[in-house]
Amino acid sequence: MYQGCKKYIPFHPISLPDRQWPDKVIDKPPIWCSVDLRDGNQALVDPMNLEEKLLFFQTLVDIGFKEIEVGFPSASETEYEILRTLIEKNFIPDDVTIQVLVQAREHLIRKTFEAIRGAKNVIVHFYNSTSTLQRKVVFKTDMQGVINIAVEGAKLIKKLTDEETAKSGINIRYEYSPESFSGTEIENSILICEKVMEVLEPTPEHKLILNLPNTVELATPNCYADQIEYFSRHIKNRDSIILSIHPHNDRGTAIAATELGIMAGAERVEGTLFGNGERTGNADIMVTAMNMYSQGVDPGLDFSHISDIRRMYEKCTKMKVHERHPYAGDLVFTAFSGSHQDAISKGEKYMASGATQYWEVPYLPIDPADVGRQYEPIIRINSQSGKGGAAFVLEQSFGFELPKAMHPEFGALVKNACDKAGRELKAEEVYEIFRKNYIDVHAPYNLKKYRLHDAGEGEVGTQVRFEGVIRFGHEDHIIGGTGNGPISAFFNALRSVGITDYQFVTYRENAISSGADSQAVSYIHLTAPDGSPAFGVGIDNNISLASIKGIICAINRAEQKKKGEMPV
Numbered sequence: 001m002y003q004g005c006k007k008y009i010p011f012h013p014i015s016l017p018d019r020q021w022p023d024k025v026i027d028k029p030p031i032w033c034s035v036d037l038r039d040g041n042q043a044l045v046d047p048m049n050l051e052e053k054l055l056f057f058q059t060l061v062d063i064g065f066k067e068i069e070v071g072f073p074s075a076s077e078t079e080y081e082i083l084r085t086l087i088e089k090n091f092i093p094d095d096v097t098i099q100v101l102v103q104a105r106e107h108l109i110r111k112t113f114e115a116i117r118g119a120k121n122v123i124v125h126f127y128n129s130t131s132t133l134q135r136k137v138v139f140k141t142d143m144q145g146v147i148n149i150a151v152e153g154a155k156l157i158k159k160l161t162d163e164e165t166a167k168s169g170i171n172i173r174y175e176y177s178p179e180s181f182s183g184t185e186i187e188n189s190i191l192i193c194e195k196v197m198e199v200l201e202p203t204p205e206h207k208l209i210l211n212l213p214n215t216v217e218l219a220t221p222n223c224y225a226d227q228i229e230y231f232s233r234h235i236k237n238r239d240s241i242i243l244s245i246h247p248h249n250d251r252g253t254a255i256a257a258t259e260l261g262i263m264a265g266a267e268r269v270e271g272t273l274f275g276n277g278e279r280t281g282n283a284d285i286m287v288t289a290m291n292m293y294s295q296g297v298d299p300g301l302d303f304s305h306i307s308d309i310r311r312m313y314e315k316c317t318k319m320k321v322h323e324r325h326p327y328a329g330d331l332v333f334t335a336f337s338g339s340h341q342d343a344i345s346k347g348e349k350y351m352a353s354g355a356t357q358y359w360e361v362p363y364l365p366i367d368p369a370d371v372g373r374q375y376e377p378i379i380r381i382n383s384q385s386g387k388g389g390a391a392f393v394l395e396q397s398f399g400f401e402l403p404k405a406m407h408p409e410f411g412a413l414v415k416n417a418c419d420k421a422g423r424e425l426k427a428e429e430v431y432e433i434f435r436k437n438y439i440d441v442h443a444p445y446n447l448k449k450y451r452l453h454d455a456g457e458g459e460v461g462t463q464v465r466f467e468g469v470i471r472f473g474h475e476d477h478i479i480g481g482t483g484n485g486p487i488s489a490f491f492n493a494l495r496s497v498g499i500t501d502y503q504f505v506t507y508r509e510n511a512i513s514s515g516a517d518s519q520a521v522s523y524i525h526l527t528a529p530d531g532s533p534a535f536g537v538g539i540d541n542n543i544s545l546a547s548i549k550g551i552i553c554a555i556n557r558a559e560q561k562k563k564g565e566m567p568v
């Protein structure tokens with residue numbers, strides 16, 4: 001069935017048995033160059049208009065990019081005009097170098113030099129394709145023919161640069177890409193780059209950027225890393241070049257290729273935000289940078305407001321960021337499984353305890369707050385969330401710290417609701433279930449008035465008096481009772497109207513704040529007349545009244561349960 005695969009020629013990796021890169025660790029960021037406005041833009045169904053490109057450019061500057069490929073000005077009038085606007089309206093900060101791409105062809109190079117007039121710092125990036133396949137089927141030329149194109153292009157670029165520099169003092173640097181590098185014999189790649197170097201005469205002070213594109217990702221990322229290391233070790237005058245990489249994502253491993261490429265000696269990376277670019281895209285610079293960040297390496301780019309960046313990106317490109325996209329996707333800080341939720345909860349408590357200075361939370365490789373994401377949407381509830389999951393949401397999103405004994409009952413209520421809805425529940429929906437089942441429970445006993453006051457010293461110490469009005473059976477009843485604490489006073493008051501069958505087991509309290517207000521929440525555990533546990537919740541500004549409300553709630557819930565009336 002899969003005999004069709006036989007038509008593909010397997011990639012032939014180069015031989016590099018003494019490769020060094022596998023033992024290298026990335027401990028500093030490369031020079032980042034965004035190619036969003038060129039490679040990314042050329043791959044859009046609707047390329048960006050002027051306004052969108054300007055907005056995108058400004059965002060790239062804000063993120064911290066110092067090298068930005070702004071377009072292909074010789075390719076179209078629109079591209080030309082956008083570049084002119086950036087220059088003429090002074091949108092380019094002095095510490096940012098714009099990069100322009102051009103094929104190594106005379107009329108295109110001349111047009112490009114017209115387009116960059118008036119800019120301060122420019123990288124003129126020229127390229128021609130060098131791969132075996134392109135030589136055979138596109139250019140129908142040998143390697144010497146391809147070298148001639150690059151050398152002629154380099155000569156013209158050098159001449160025009162000398163003229164422009166003399167005229168305006170513009171700072172022009174050069175970049176050359178042997179396009180389709182990864183499909184080119186490695187010795188030929190080195191040869192053509194050295195021929196270009198002979199023309200441009202880079203020095204350690206004025207380096208040439210040699211950019212080695214994985215134009216079409218043809219093999220596993222280790223093969224690309226071998227090519228990069230081999231090139232880095234064999235190119236002449238290594239200290240006069242900046243070795244740049246430009247991985248594409250045809251096999252879905254562009255980020256891996258970028259990381260291994262850096263380990264193999266690359267000092268500069270070209271890529272895009274969210275990996276937009278031709279076909280399957282370019283390497284995703286945001287993910288590469290945040291991967292470094294998660295290893296304790298400052299990438300030099302600021303993604304602390306990732307959702308704003310994403311919104312800008314989606315607006316300008318009309319592309320969508322996938323829900324699972326690392327660091328930026330809607331679901332990447334979400335845990336569905338109960339055991340994950342539990343582990344995250346424990347990790348957060350561990351962090352809050354101050355026992356560590358590092359980020360040590362299971363299942364969350366970075367602190368969502370570092371990319372401007374919030375804890376609130378981290379956990380959403382589905383029927384597999386486990387009994388602790390629902391309680392976790394209440395605690396995380398609303399501050400209710402349900403005692404462990406309540407978890408199974410509340411978890412079952414939430415699971416039922418999930419099953420009924422046939423989908424996951426949002427945090428607000430989990431709260432709604434809690435509210436209906438534990439807070440808004442005022443029947444059959446409705447405590448309408450209540451007051452606690454000191455009742456002086458009794459035999460066992462200070463006495464407390466409860467007085468109030470409770471409505472049941474369509475009538476209001478005045479109740480009163482004294483005890484050595486608010487809870488026993490209230491139980492005694494209930495006895496005065498015949499409510500005698502409930503036993504107090506335990507309670508727990510915590511404070512929740514909404515705005516400037518702080519309220520006490522009391523979780524009450526009673527034993528019902530049939531011996532089953534009865535839980536209730538009370539909220540009040542006064543902690544004692546919160547407990548009293550919790551008791552009446554627990555009794556109401558048990559009574560309703562007896563009649564099969566509990567809401568879900």
Ligand code: KIV
Nearest residue numbers: 127177179180213215
């Ligand atoms: O992918 C590629 O090879 C390119 C070059 C023009 C650098 O985009």
Ligand code: ZN
Nearest residue numbers: 039215246278
């Ligand atoms: Zn590209």
